[in-house]
Amino acid sequence: MNATGLRDIYCGQVNASNIGQKVNLCGWVSKIRDHGEHLVFVDLRDHTGIVQCVVEAKLNLKPEYVLRVTGTVFNRPEDTFNDRIATGEVEIKNCEIQILNTAETLPIPIDPKINVEETQRLKYRFIDIRSDRMQYNLRLRHRILESIRHSMSAMGFLEVDTPLLWMPTPEGAREFLVPSRLQKGQFYSLPQSPQIAKQLLMVAGIDRYFQIAKCLRDEDLRSDRQFEFTQLDLEASFVKENDIMDFVSKVIKSLYEDVFNTSIDDIPKMTWIEAMYLYGTDKPDLRIPVVITDLSQLFENTNVNALKGQSIQGLILKGGSLISRAKLDELVEIAKRGGAKGLLWLRVTEDTSGIVFDSPVSKFFQDEDRESLKKGLDPEPGDLILIVSDEKPLACKVLNIVLSKVISDNLIDIKLDQADHRYVWITDFPMFESVDESNNAVAAHHPFTMPNIEDLDLITKDPLKVRSSAYDLVLNGWELGSGSVRIHDRSIQETVFKALGLTIQEAYERFGFMLEAFKYGAPPHAGFGLGIDRLVAILANESSIREVIAFPKSQSGIDLMTLSPSQVPATSLKELGIQLVKDSKNEGKNEVKQ
RNA sequence: GGACCUGUAGUGCAGUCUGGAGUGCACGUCGGCCUGUCAAGCCGAAGGUCGCGGGUUCAAAUCCCGUCAGGUCCGCCA
Numbered sequence A: 001m002n003a004t005g006l007r008d009i010y011c012g013q014v015n016a017s018n019i020g021q022k023v024n025l026c027g028w029v030s031k032i033r034d035h036g037e038h039l040v041f042v043d044l045r046d047h048t049g050i051v052q053c054v055v056e057a058k059l060n061l062k063p064e065y066v067l068r069v070t071g072t073v074f075n076r077p078e079d080t081f082n083d084r085i086a087t088g089e090v091e092i093k094n095c096e097i098q099i100l101n102t103a104e105t106l107p108i109p110i111d112p113k114i115n116v117e118e119t120q121r122l123k124y125r126f127i128d129i130r131s132d133r134m135q136y137n138l139r140l141r142h143r144i145l146e147s148i149r150h151s152m153s154a155m156g157f158l159e160v161d162t163p164l165l166w167m168p169t170p171e172g173a174r175e176f177l178v179p180s181r182l183q184k185g186q187f188y189s190l191p192q193s194p195q196i197a198k199q200l201l202m203v204a205g206i207d208r209y210f211q212i213a214k215c216l217r218d219e220d221l222r223s224d225r226q227f228e229f230t231q232l233d234l235e236a237s238f239v240k241e242n243d244i245m246d247f248v249s250k251v252i253k254s255l256y257e258d259v260f261n262t263s264i265d266d267i268p269k270m271t272w273i274e275a276m277y278l279y280g281t282d283k284p285d286l287r288i289p290v291v292i293t294d295l296s297q298l299f300e301n302t303n304v305n306a307l308k309g310q311s312i313q314g315l316i317l318k319g320g321s322l323i324s325r326a327k328l329d330e331l332v333e334i335a336k337r338g339g340a341k342g343l344l345w346l347r348v349t350e351d352t353s354g355i356v357f358d359s360p361v362s363k364f365f366q367d368e369d370r371e372s373l374k375k376g377l378d379p380e381p382g383d384l385i386l387i388v389s390d391e392k393p394l395a396c397k398v399l400n401i402v403l404s405k406v407i408s409d410n411l412i413d414i415k416l417d418q419a420d421h422r423y424v425w426i427t428d429f430p431m432f433e434s435v436d437e438s439n440n441a442v443a444a445h446h447p448f449t450m451p452n453i454e455d456l457d458l459i460t461k462d463p464l465k466v467r468s469s470a471y472d473l474v475l476n477g478w479e480l481g482s483g484s485v486r487i488h489d490r491s492i493q494e495t496v497f498k499a500l501g502l503t504i505q506e507a508y509e510r511f512g513f514m515l516e517a518f519k520y521g522a523p524p525h526a527g528f529g530l531g532i533d534r535l536v537a538i539l540a541n542e543s544s545i546r547e548v549i550a551f552p553k554s555q556s557g558i559d560l561m562t563l564s565p566s567q568v569p570a571t572s573l574k575e576l577g578i579q580l581v582k583d584s585k586n587e588g589k590n591e592v593k594q
Numbered sequence B: 001g002g003a004c005c006u007g008u009a010g011u012g013c014a015g016u017c018u019g020g021a022g023u024g025c026a027c028g029u030c031g032g033c034c035u036g037u038c039a040a041g042c043c044g045a046a047g048g049u050c051g052c053g054g055g056u057u058c059a060a061a062u063c064c065c066g067u068c069a070g071g072u073c074c075g076c077c078a
Helices: A118-123 A132-154 A195-203 A241-260 A272-279 A325-337 A367-377 A392-408 A490-499 A504-518 A532-539 A570-576
Strands: A022-034 A040-046 A049-055 A066-075 A090-101 A177-179 A187-189 A208-216 A228-237 A269-271 A312-317 A344-351 A354-358 A384-389 A423-427 A432-435 A441-443 A470-475 A478-485 A525-531
Touching: A022 A049, A022 A090, A040 A066, A040 A090, A049 A066, A132 A208, A132 A228, A132 A241, A132 A532, A195 A208, A195 A228, A195 A504, A195 A525, A228 A241, A228 A478, A228 A532, A241 A423, A241 A470, A241 A478, A241 A525, A269 A272, A272 A392, A272 A423, A312 A367, A312 A392, A325 A344, A325 A392, A354 A367, A384 A392, A470 A525, A470 A532, A478 A532, A490 A504, A525 A532
Parallel strands: A049 A090, A269 A423
Antiparallel strands: A022 A040, A022 A066, A040 A049, A066 A090, A177 A187, A208 A228, A228 A525, A312 A384, A344 A354, A344 A384, A423 A470, A432 A441, A470 A478, A478 A525
């Protein structure tokens, strides 16, 4: 399979079983160790590894020359085995070397021991990808996609391509626009996800659809966000919420088996409200062994002003009493910036009378306050207690922000093991995230998300209490994907539009063709979108998705290799009927240092 | 739009706080030596717009202002 017209075997695959064989090898010169004209070692590299070629002649080679080496596999003298490479027991001798191409000295090293600035790596990405790191990441990505496609196919899902040049989706992210040449003055929009297309495929009777889909969003970039990213997009008909979670769980579990030959536990479920109250976030990192405790009831009769808020939320950090006063002051500031009135901290110490709380407000404490703390948090000497008293959601959110800072600054001994993958399903998201000034609800998801049937009555009465049939998959604090059951029932859809402040007429103007399609027999359906870049990044132990994308953009949206985006000839603009507005600020902006 | 960090030979870094000769180190490159190395070794050499522009100063890599680029984050984004 691996043999080609030029090559019999990959460099990294030569082993003792090949001894005595005459082989053709192809690859790049990785290292030359020149001992003079009687002995030169040439390390030949391809993506599988390195093999040593021994030459007893003067050579005119330089690193990164592309070679075809014809030689015989020999066992190395035993005292010269190299156990750091897979081919370390053999070498190629009696070499005939054909230079297939020369190479200039590389602008950046591809040695894994040398850290190269990301600017340089992105500028010379074609060289950077020769590195072990990028080769591993891209090949891992391939194997993950391969496994996903296999799982999806096995479950009866059909891969269907959907258009990139499409119509704008009025909700959600800012979209990229593409000017139309044939319809001057009009634009296509690049889809932020195939959401509408896949729902139409359900109406069309596809039953189970999936796609490894490119999604495009013109929003600011982050270590976990690129303009264009890849999603496992799926949708299925005649299913309930749990069916979709089962499909996705199956895909995830299978890929651990296929790619890593290991298995993972069943993915636990947690409601949104549980996540918010225990972790203060809707994307909890289950590796963190600290959860928030509701202390409200314990302090109902307290005289301590700091404990008289609408709710009292606390957490306890084992060994946290060693955190310096200066750091604690910083944490208080962070809590205030997060919207809390303050952050109460208590160092737990011990004297002859037992447990003692050392805090700026401890002088106001009565015995029963101390008893409440002991009862609620079970403190031990050396611990640190952090308390925020405020409305419960805010208090929990602030404690999460503070805890994140404690962990990121290594203030206590919590080591987050990158190899520990803790998945969790977050369910029962709220249907609406807020109510705007004209008393219209603002959708938390897209407007086709199905409300929880039990909460239908609340849509008009108390919209913020309405739960939706939406669910997220979270891994180690990263949101990997989200999905929902979609509304297929016309009257429910109208109720939701009404709550959002849309008349049926307005809704038709925005999503006309979709509502039209739904008239003709839309099956109940639900779906999901799983962020492939984030998944691969975590599985590759990378902290940025750029490391698992072949040609990513920088944070300001520039491709440092091609220096795009770039200006285009006036004729191209004219053809599209586009005239540029002068903006002196941006002139010559892309003249990046060469 | 905002906050913080970074920018010095091809590459990675030191020097910047506390101004004083174009500033060192390592890798790489080039030349020489070398018959078992594997980050080969030894000897020698070349290589700099200190991101860019302006200001302060007798004097700026260093201080000040602006700007560009990279990163992390907030806003934004499922």
